[in-house]
Amino acid sequence: LVGGQSTASAKFAFLNVAGGTPTASISANSGNIATYLTGTGQLSTTNRQSLTIGNNSTNNTTGNVLINPNGTGFVGIGTQTPLTRLDVSAADNTQAISWRNTGLGILGSLGGDSTSYNSGALTLYKNADIPLTYISANGSSYFMGGNVGIGDTGPDAFLEVLGTTE
Secondary structure, three states: OEOOOOOOOOOEEEEOOOOOOOEEEEEOOOOOOEEEEEOOOOEEEHHHOOOOOOOOOOOOOOOOOOOOOOOOOOEEEOOOOOOOOEEEOOOOOOEEEEEEEOOOEEEEEEEEOOOOOOOEEEEEEEOOOEEEEEEEOOOOOEEOOOOEEEOOOOOOOOEEEOOOOO
């Protein structure tokens, strides 16, 4: 089908062939769901459906998913104007990045400080819900659940400093 919407009988369509932004449309197997790739580089779905790039539980494929801005571009998550190689933008006072262990929950997060909207924080968790390490750029920071060594990888006390201090 050229020049129209994809349908159940026409699973693939090209839009705006004669003018406008060329768009390829792939229809789904149910309802009003489609995937679009435009000539301006936008890859999206209709009706705010999830877009999976790479492997999923249905298609057990192998390989890497690469985002390569050709050495000159930036990758943005939550922003349309990234300023660094990877720019993650989140609402004030929220976790911008978190990492998890399947079945165990959250292990750590980077984001806004809970007391200030203009500073960052790093939180490391135990058992997915107990923050044991919290480092804030504006406010209190703490280390719990073990000893801290400065210049020592095996401290025997709550705080052990090797070397000289000034």
